Amino acid sequence: MSITIRKAQPNDSARLAEIFLQSRRSGFFWLDPERFQLDDFERQTQGEVVWVAEKDSELAGFISVDEADAFIHHLFVAPGYQRLGIGRHLLRSLREWLPTPYTLKCLAKNKKARAFYKKNNWRIVGEGRSGTGAYLVLEFGRAATQQNTR
Structure with a gap:
């Protein structure tokens, strides 16, 4: 299994928005899934640093961080990629650039x-x-x- 962590690129946005939508709709099962929309990703990560995880060259998850406060705003892994160590890799990657x-x-x-x-x-x-x-x-x-x- 190959997991690569890299800074998000503009052409990642559509897939990251899908991951954000799917993950919240399935993970927050107690909330109305219609409250989550595809355009939420762009709005909720504006001004944050976003890093992505690729597993075998497929976008599998992301982490978005407010650098000024070292605050992790979002950490989401696509439903089909959960429990494979991707979230752990994203968290560990912070050590390389964020105190x-x-x-x-x-x-x-x-x-x-x-x-x-x-x-x-x-x-x-x-x-x-x-x-x-x-x-x-x-x-x-x-x-x-x-x-x-x-």
């Missing part, structure tokens, strides 16, 4: 994502609510003595 600590928000109902981040040594440091429901604030890369590890 820690990193933070992100994970919807509380998204048990698969919560388990994934826990397995990859992310810690819960806060919580909140948004239009999509309760979320947890997760952090990676700060000394454990400074973290709230509830």
